[in-house]
Amino acid sequence: MTLESWTNNDLVNVNFDRSDEGIYVSFSVFDKSIALRWTLSRTGALELLFWTATIMKWAVLISYPKTECQTYATCGPFGICDQNNSPRICSCMTGFMPSIKEDWENRDWSGGCVRRNKLNCYSSEVFMRYERMKLPDNSIPMGNLTIEECGIQCRRNCSCIAYAHANSSDRPESRCLYWSGNLMDVTHNVDAGHDLFVRIDGSELEGSKKGQHPKSKKSITIPIAITMAVLLIGTVCCFLLVRKFVSPKNWRSFLGISFKAPVESAALGTQNGLEVNSFSLSSILAATNSFSETNKLGEGGFGPVYWGTMVDGIEIAVKKLSVNSGQGMEEFMNEVTLIAKLQHKNLVRLLGCCIEKEQKMLIYEYMPNKSLDKHLFDTSKRVSLDWKLRFHIIEGIAQGILYLHKYSRLKIIHRDLKASNILLDGSMNPKISDFGMARMFGVNQTESKTGRVVGTLGYMSPEFVLNGLFSEKSDVFSFGVLLIEIISTKRNSCLYPTQKTLTLLGYAWELWRENRALELLDESIRDSCVPQEVLRCIQIGLLCVQEYAAARPTMSSIVSMLGNDNGTLPSPEQPGFFLKRTCTVHSGNSSNTSKSCSINEVTITSTEPR
Known part of the structure; x- marks a missing residue:
C-alpha cells in the first residue's frame, strides 16, 4: 500500500512533489475545527492522531505500517x-x-x-x-x-x-x-x-x-x-470436482445435510434434523409464473427474489442465484448449510432449495410485510410503526441475534445485519434473513480475521472495516445502528444537513451528551412513546456502537437491558465512524429517496482490510 492511498480520506489533502533529491509530502486539513497531528511512534509507525474532546485524549485515526511486510x-x-x-x-x-x-x-x-x-x-x-x-x-x-x-x-x-x-x-x-x-x-x-x-x-x-x-x-x-x-492438472481436477459438487446427490455429503426427494408442496417443507427439502424446478416455475416480473419482490447481492404460491396454496419467497450475482456458490452453500441447522421464531425459515439445470434457488416462507427498511424509510408507511410495535421489533431482533451467538447448535456471526435483512411476517414479527455472509465460530472462539471484508457500509464495525476482524461484537455494532435507525427513521449512511459533519451515530452521540436525546425520536411516534423507554433504548444503542469492541455489551446483556426498566446502564463512550461529509436527504417514500448521499468515509477508503 502506498502512502498516497493510505492518506486518501476526507480529513487530509495530501500533495506529493518529486525531485532528484527525494519526495516531499505536504498536507492540509479540510475541516479546521478538527485537530490533527502526525507522530512517529516508538516502534517506528507513522500515525495520524485526532483530538477527541469527549475523553480529552489523542486517538489514532490512521497508522502506518499496518502489516509486518x-x-x-x-x-x-x-x-x-x-x-x-x-x-x-x-x-x-x-x-x-x-x-x-x-x-x-x-x-x-x-x-x-x-x-x-x-x-x-x-x-x-x-x-x-x-x-x-x-x-x-x-x-x-x-x-x-x-x-x-x-x-x-x-x-x-x-x-x-x-x-x-x-x-x-x-x-x-x-x-x-x-x-x-x-x-x-x-x-x-x-x-x-x-x-x-x-x-x-x-x-x-x-x-x-x-x-x-x-x-x-x-x-x-x-x-x-x-x-x-x-495449473492445467489442477484446473481439470477442479472442473471434475465442481461437476460432481453441483450434482444434488453430492451436495448432501459435502454440506453435511441431506436432501429429501423433490417435492411439489411447501407444506412438506419443514426441517427435520438436518434434512432439507429439494423442490423441483417445474414446481417453482409454476409457483412463480415462470419468474414473472409481476412476481418479483426485489433484488439483492445474491440475485432476484420472487413471490410464489405452491399447489397447496402456501406462499413462498424464492431467492434465485443470479449469474451476475455479487455473491455466488460460496454464499449459496453457506446459507443452506447454516440456516438448515437453525430454528428460532425470529429467524426466517428455510423451506428447501432447488438445484436443477444450472439453477440454484433457496425457498423461504413468505413474509407478507416484506423488509423493515420498506417501512422505516417510507414517510407514508412509518406512521404505522408506533412505539410499542417498534420496541417489539427491537426485542425480536435482539432475541434472534442472541440465539445465533449463544443458544443455537452452532455459534453464528451474521456479519450483514441491516434493516433490509429484517423481514416482517403477517403479525409484524421480525425475522433475521440472508445468511450468505454468516460465519460459524468454535465454542471457545471469540474473534476471527478475514482478507475479504463483506457487508454494508454504515452497519459494519470499525475493527471489521479497517482490519478484517469480526466477532460477536461486530453484530452488536450492527444491532446498535439498527436500534438508532428504528428510533429515528434516519439512515446511518446519510443525514440531513447540520453544521457538523456527523453520521446518524455522531448526531445521536452529540444529542445524548447535550441531554437532548429525545430530539432523535421520529415525530410520528412522539405521542405513542414512553420517553424513559426511548431514552433507555438510545443509550443501549450508543453502548452497542462504541468504537472499541471490548467496550460493547454482549447480546445477553442487551436482552437483559431491554427487559429491565429499573437497572442502571453504563455511560456510553464515543461511537465508531461518527464523522462524515454532510449530505442531503430528500423527503418522500423510500423509492424516491436520494441515493447520492456519501457513505461514511472518514476512516475507510476501501473494503479491503489493512
Whole structure:
C-alpha cells in the first residue's frame, strides 16, 4: 500500500512533489475545527492522531505500517516478504539461505539471507525472475531501455546483481533499473509490482546452462511449462470436482445435510434434523409464473427474489442465484448449510432449495410485510410503526441475534445485519434473513480475521472495516445502528444537513451528551412513546456502537437491558465512524429517496482490510 492511498480520506489533502533529491509530502486539513497531528511512534509507525474532546485524549485515526511486510527490511538482505504466507512471511531468494538459521526458526528474519555459492562473473550465472514484486531500495537508473536491453547491460556489468524494468510513466527516462548491493525490502505484491531479475549461480537451477539470459528456455521456459502443467492438472481436477459438487446427490455429503426427494408442496417443507427439502424446478416455475416480473419482490447481492404460491396454496419467497450475482456458490452453500441447522421464531425459515439445470434457488416462507427498511424509510408507511410495535421489533431482533451467538447448535456471526435483512411476517414479527455472509465460530472462539471484508457500509464495525476482524461484537455494532435507525427513521449512511459533519451515530452521540436525546425520536411516534423507554433504548444503542469492541455489551446483556426498566446502564463512550461529509436527504417514500448521499468515509477508503 502506498502512502498516497493510505492518506486518501476526507480529513487530509495530501500533495506529493518529486525531485532528484527525494519526495516531499505536504498536507492540509479540510475541516479546521478538527485537530490533527502526525507522530512517529516508538516502534517506528507513522500515525495520524485526532483530538477527541469527549475523553480529552489523542486517538489514532490512521497508522502506518499496518502489516509486518510494510515495515522496512522485515526480511533483511535477499529476503522476500509475503503477508499471504503468515505467520512465516519471510523466505530466501533462490540460491540464498538464512544467514542465521536459529533466528529464522524463531521468526527473527532481520539478519536476512546469504548466497549458497559465490558469483564468478560470466562463468555460470543465470537470472531468476520474480513476478509482482515491490522493488528493492536504492536502485540505480540505467536509462530508457527495453527489458531485453536492460538485461544485456546488467549481464555485462559484474557488479549488477539484479535488474528490473519499472515502466514508470512519470519517469520514462529511468525505466531500466539495476542494483549492485544487498537487495533490501523486497515484498511480493499480488495486486501490483514489477518483475525483478536476480543474478544467481547457474547450479542453483537444475539443468541450467552457463550464461543463460532470463528469457532462456532452461531458466524461464521450463519453470513456466511446469507451472502451466500443474495449473492445467489442477484446473481439470477442479472442473471434475465442481461437476460432481453441483450434482444434488453430492451436495448432501459435502454440506453435511441431506436432501429429501423433490417435492411439489411447501407444506412438506419443514426441517427435520438436518434434512432439507429439494423442490423441483417445474414446481417453482409454476409457483412463480415462470419468474414473472409481476412476481418479483426485489433484488439483492445474491440475485432476484420472487413471490410464489405452491399447489397447496402456501406462499413462498424464492431467492434465485443470479449469474451476475455479487455473491455466488460460496454464499449459496453457506446459507443452506447454516440456516438448515437453525430454528428460532425470529429467524426466517428455510423451506428447501432447488438445484436443477444450472439453477440454484433457496425457498423461504413468505413474509407478507416484506423488509423493515420498506417501512422505516417510507414517510407514508412509518406512521404505522408506533412505539410499542417498534420496541417489539427491537426485542425480536435482539432475541434472534442472541440465539445465533449463544443458544443455537452452532455459534453464528451474521456479519450483514441491516434493516433490509429484517423481514416482517403477517403479525409484524421480525425475522433475521440472508445468511450468505454468516460465519460459524468454535465454542471457545471469540474473534476471527478475514482478507475479504463483506457487508454494508454504515452497519459494519470499525475493527471489521479497517482490519478484517469480526466477532460477536461486530453484530452488536450492527444491532446498535439498527436500534438508532428504528428510533429515528434516519439512515446511518446519510443525514440531513447540520453544521457538523456527523453520521446518524455522531448526531445521536452529540444529542445524548447535550441531554437532548429525545430530539432523535421520529415525530410520528412522539405521542405513542414512553420517553424513559426511548431514552433507555438510545443509550443501549450508543453502548452497542462504541468504537472499541471490548467496550460493547454482549447480546445477553442487551436482552437483559431491554427487559429491565429499573437497572442502571453504563455511560456510553464515543461511537465508531461518527464523522462524515454532510449530505442531503430528500423527503418522500423510500423509492424516491436520494441515493447520492456519501457513505461514511472518514476512516475507510476501501473494503479491503489493512
